[in-house]
Amino acid sequence: MAVEVAEALEAAIGELRTALGTEYVMTDFHQRAIRTTNTSPMGLHQWKDLLPDVVVMPASTAQVAAVVKIANKFLIPITPRGAGAGLADGATPMKRGIIVDIKRMCDILEIDDEDMTVTVQPGINMQELNKVLRPLNVWFPDDPASYPVNVLGGRIGAGGWSLLGTGYGHVPDLVCSMEVVTPTGDIIRVGAGGGRKIRKSSVGYRLKDLFIGHQGTLGICTEVTLDLAPRPQAQLPVFFATRSWEDAHRMTLAFNRSGIRCLSGVVMFDEAKVEFLRRDDEAWIPLPEWVNSAVATICYGTSVELEAVKSSIFDIGAANGGVYMGQEISEGDWASRHDRYHLAYHGRSDGTIRLMSWSCEDAAITWSQLPTVKRRWYEIAEALVAKHPEHFDIWGMFMYTGNPFRPWGDFLTEIDIGVNELEMTPEIWADWVEAKTQIARVSVECGGSVSAAHGGTREGEVDVACYEELKDGQFDLMKRIKKMLDPNNIMNPGKYHLDEAYEDEETA
Amino acid sequence: MSQQLSSKPFYDEKIEGTIIPLPLIKDCYAVFACRHKFCREVCPVYQDDRDESHTSYGFHTALLGISQGMGELADIRETITNCLECGACELRCPNTLFGGDFYGASTTTVDLVRKVRRDLVASEIGFEKYEEIVATVDRYIAYFEGPEGDLTKWADGLNLATSGETMLFVDYFNAFETTDIPRNAAKILTAAGVDFGILPRPGATLGELLDVNLETFVEMGRHNVAALEQAGAKRVIIINPHDYTYFTRDYTTHIGELPFEVVFITDVLEELTNNGQIVFGEATASEVFSKVSYHDPCTLNKICGITESPRSIIGKLPGVTYIDVTPVEQWSYCCGKGNASFKTLHPDTSYKIGAKRLQAAADLGVSQLVLACPHCKDQLTDVGARSGVAIEPVHILTLVAQAMGLD
Structure with a gap:
């Protein structure tokens, strides 16, 4: 670190301590190391290079604004951080600097069960929020796999996707309005109406959307008003086994076209996923050998509604080659959906056990393109595993309905790959990044998006996202917006190749 | 004789500065790689201070960070004190929930925290308020060396035996701080017709010793096991649940299989109510x-x-x-x-x-x-x-x- 940079950092830390209190400005290595990672693999060889210089834990909007102003004063990068449960490296600092950990900002500010909103600070976790809402018979229906651990600020920064989004909408659909500290330290409110609670308005630009899914590059949400829903009286998870993935694929189209309004999600498990669960998940109830793939449907609604649609669900499943897996596996697997999505110990197909982390591609793909994407993704993944059998393992695919409020059209399409981080080398990591690039390219070539849920910021996919998916003027506009809002490139620099906005100026 | 410090034998190997033994690196990585942080959300300390470095994920990640050359043991001397040793994180960890039996690799944060604290003491680094913990330990250990009657003063007037096939084990905290609890236990068992005795000089059972001085903990444990065996114990009733963990987990780990059955008082009372030896009166x-x-x-x-x-x-x-x-x-x-x-x-x-x-x-x-x-x-x-x-x-x-x- 150059002397002048070190001096600026030391001066900034001094001002941060004055603003927040010494206790909430942390420089110990372990405080920084734990806030470098997120849920996606990084390769331990990279860890040290990604450490921030300092971690702060503000407690209020004013403190967040103070931190941002100090960062601008000393030109020190800021990376906002929620639960660290993201899968796109959004909360990983690429240029060191200050981590702004928002988890102390976890208060519920207002519950309005007449206009059906709740206003919270961004550090609150959805499960904790719903515990408080439960007695009022309302809930905040955001239901990602990370439901028990994630926090609202991170969900908004990533533009999160919900397992129940087909019934209740995803995070972008559930935000009424937000207070945001911009990259220059200004405090603004985005959203419609003179208050905080209007969902639909035609006044002005839809600026709210600009501050959702930006991966911490455009500001820090410090308060948010969320849309609530009546707590469903009942749920009906029904899992079907099929003899082929093609049967499962066809069955989902039938569900998509069924017109069942309380259908809140449909999930396909492909043959490799079923095989993976058989060999690796001791909580997965054993299935007969003939079971190749599976389709899970979940309906939420009133008891009367669900009773009425039950026979339709079973009829559609049976008519498309599905065999009901039974109540125990349907209800049990659905109930444990938040607990089981990754375990570091994994049995591989050759019977060995190797510690691996979990990588999850999450493209948005239309139903018609799923067979092509599936075939081409496996070709890429199998080539990678063939080259590095000790470092990667294929854990199969899920496809989830992704269209908000409707079960047709988009599917969040996920291929899970085990990654041996402990024994990673730069050379093998380069092959991994190349495989990710190829996977992302297939998604875009098939008309899809690199990411339905996590964001397109990871090494490997970010090139495809910026230069291929967003090539028709969108990426250029993103850079202009970024530079306008963040003239010093303070907020999460290095993400989405937005540094180019500032390089263009230097070149000129 | 080498002593096993936990159910994971590799916890025996002391951490020296920046050197983390390879099995411990893998053990820490298994928690780090999970990254779901369910352990964080269930932790009562995290729920208060919202600092994830004070969680199972935090402790394991810190040690993994040391193994990757980012720091040394002394750097975590403060953070490692922020653990209640309550065990919630162990239960909530997917490694325990879904892989513990299958892979034999449950997460054992409580043992890890104790091990790190002891390693800090052994390295003469210590940790925050270490001296106060030692003073507490010394104060209680002094009871062991004090007059014999002091340790059973709580039982004055109850005329309890000092031997028998059933023994009631009373720890120092109950014996000196909350005497109504052992007295009620003794009265209830007597009224239910249970023949039992108490040790005239039980050894100290202090959790603090597991944080700072395992040797004394084990030495006291050996004394307790031997004294109970000598008193004829076939069944030992425990009234302090902390002691129950020491007898059933730590003594069996560090000393070996116990020559008697160990039962907690509420399990005994449930038996006695079910078989009619305890009968409750009408409510007032x-x-x-x-x-x-x-x-x-x-x-x-x-x-x-x-x-x-x-x-x-x-x-x-x-x-x-x-x-x-x-x-x-x-x-x-x-x-x-x-x-x-x-x-x-x-x-x-x-x-x-x-x-x-x-x-x-x-x-x-x-x-x-x-x-x-x-x-x-x-x-x-x-x-x-x-x-x-x-x-x-x-x-x-x-x-x-x-x-x-x-x-």
């Missing part, structure tokens, strides 16, 4: 409207899995309306005192965790919170007095003795 008018809940001690609920017998007994008490909070929901609860040193190390956080627990009981609309642990009783009584939360912490043996008319 003042008791009829008693509405209570039960606090699962971390040691029983999260470490030993004893959750049914206290509820069963409370359910049989005359005139009591019981409002349950499930054991799983109570994974994230703690009285705030912790398993050993926490209250000494972090009194403010300890108080806030305790106040939150009492308030959760108050929100149920109960008047009493039933306890099965002397440390919870001591802590929540103190917290209640300071916070003004109008809930009476009451030990389960007090209620049983009252219901049997033994006052």
